[in-house]
Amino acid sequence: MDGTLRVRIWKGGADGALRTFEVPHRANQTVLDVVTWVQRNRDPALAYRFACRVGMCGSCAMTVNGVPRWTCRTHVSRVVRGDALTIEPLRNLPVIKDLACDMTPFFEKWQAAHGRFVPTAGRTDPPVRMAPDSPHRRAVDAGIECINCAVCHAACDVVAWNPDYLGPAALNRAWTLHNDIRDGARAARLRAVAGDGGCTNCHSHQACMQVCPKALNPTAAIAGLKRAVAGAVLRGRL
Amino acid sequence: MRAAHLFLAQRISAIILAPLVLVHLGLIVYAMRGGLSAAEILARTQGSALWAAFYGLFVVAAAVHAAIGVRTMIAESFGWRGRMLDGLTLAVGLGLFGLGARAVAAVVL
Numbered sequence: 001m002d003g004t005l006r007v008r009i010w011k012g013g014a015d016g017a018l019r020t021f022e023v024p025h026r027a028n029q030t031v032l033d034v035v036t037w038v039q040r041n042r043d044p045a046l047a048y049r050f051a052c053r054v055g056m057c058g059s060c061a062m063t064v065n066g067v068p069r070w071t072c073r074t075h076v077s078r079v080v081r082g083d084a085l086t087i088e089p090l091r092n093l094p095v096i097k098d099l100a101c102d103m104t105p106f107f108e109k110w111q112a113a114h115g116r117f118v119p120t121a122g123r124t125d126p127p128v129r130m131a132p133d134s135p136h137r138r139a140v141d142a143g144i145e146c147i148n149c150a151v152c153h154a155a156c157d158v159v160a161w162n163p164d165y166l167g168p169a170a171l172n173r174a175w176t177l178h179n180d181i182r183d184g185a186r187a188a189r190l191r192a193v194a195g196d197g198g199c200t201n202c203h204s205h206q207a208c209m210q211v212c213p214k215a216l217n218p219t220a221a222i223a224g225l226k227r228a229v230a231g232a233v234l235r236g237r238l
Numbered sequence: 239m240r241a242a243h244l245f246l247a248q249r250i251s252a253i254i255l256a257p258l259v260l261v262h263l264g265l266i267v268y269a270m271r272g273g274l275s276a277a278e279i280l281a282r283t284q285g286s287a288l289w290a291a292f293y294g295l296f297v298v299a300a301a302v303h304a305a306i307g308v309r310t311m312i313a314e315s316f317g318w319r320g321r322m323l324d325g326l327t328l329a330v331g332l333g334l335f336g337l338g339a340r341a342v343a344a345v346v347l
Contacts, residue, residue, distance in 0.1 A: 233243060238242050
């Protein structure tokens with residue numbers, strides 16, 4: 001494949017601007033390939049983040065033609081409009097420089113939602129038996145493949161409107177742990193996700209589900225948390 | 239957990255409102271297509287405990303549901319938080335209840 005892409009890339013911090021580069025269009029070229037080509041051949045100071053290049057680490061997410069995507073697995077041919085590509089940092093996170101965002105608020109919300117496993121057994125205890133087809137295990141399976149790329153966080157309108165909202169990724173994580181029968185902090189976690197910035201803020205727009213590169217459905221996870229919270233309130237546990 | 243209680247109150251009020259709204263809309267169509275006059279409508283509603291209970295419940299559910307909905311919209315659109323938001327929620331809820339209760343009283347008393 002020949003030709004030239006006209007690529008507009010965000011340069012600077014929050015008050016930066018788009019700068020246009022001409023990039024050779026190749027077959028099987030990913031958006032991350034384009035950004036890397038620009039850094040190596042046109043703008044060595046261009047800041048961006050990546051690690052694995054194979055869709056595992058979740059570090060290369062950017063906004064491509066207005067939609068948040070994992071750039072290492074996004075082929076240019078799938079998203080290019082004519083010969084134009086616009087690449088910006090993720091929405092809903094502070095911009096450090098160019099295409100690199102500060103992920104601190106994202107992971108702070110992960111912590112605020114008690115997104116860590118709290119074991120109830122020690123290393124000398126026998127492993128807990130959990131049937132693969134049990135409802136709890138299936139609920140965990142549905143959300144466990146999250147790679148923390150923050151694509152859903154960037155796509156979520158409620159995060160944009162309410163900076164305190166924990167967001168789809170943190171709540172999806174909370175839901176997987178809520179269904180983990182080995183976990184010992186489910187009551188505290190449910191209280192954490194039932195608060196002012198919690199799951200009840202979700203409007204079920206499902207943008208998170210639409211953009212998730214791992215095809216997860218955080219909206220369904222949040223709906224599960226809403227049911228759990230409502231049940232806890234009715235039983236007087238919240 | 240105030241957010242959780244507000245969430246539940248809005249969901250429960252929605253469940254109550256759904257059938258009431260359908261009956262209300264059906265009633266409007268029936269009254270208008272049947273050509274009932276104001277006097278004929280009032281003759282059916284005045285002194286009726288059934289219509290007082292129906293529209294009384296309607297007004298309470300609508301006041302709760304709308305006040306919490308407006309609260310969310312104001313918080314998300316203008317970033318209001320805390321007491322100012324609580325005050326607005328209460329004012330909208332009481333205002334809607336007052337207007338609704340006045341209307342119900344006018345047709346059933």
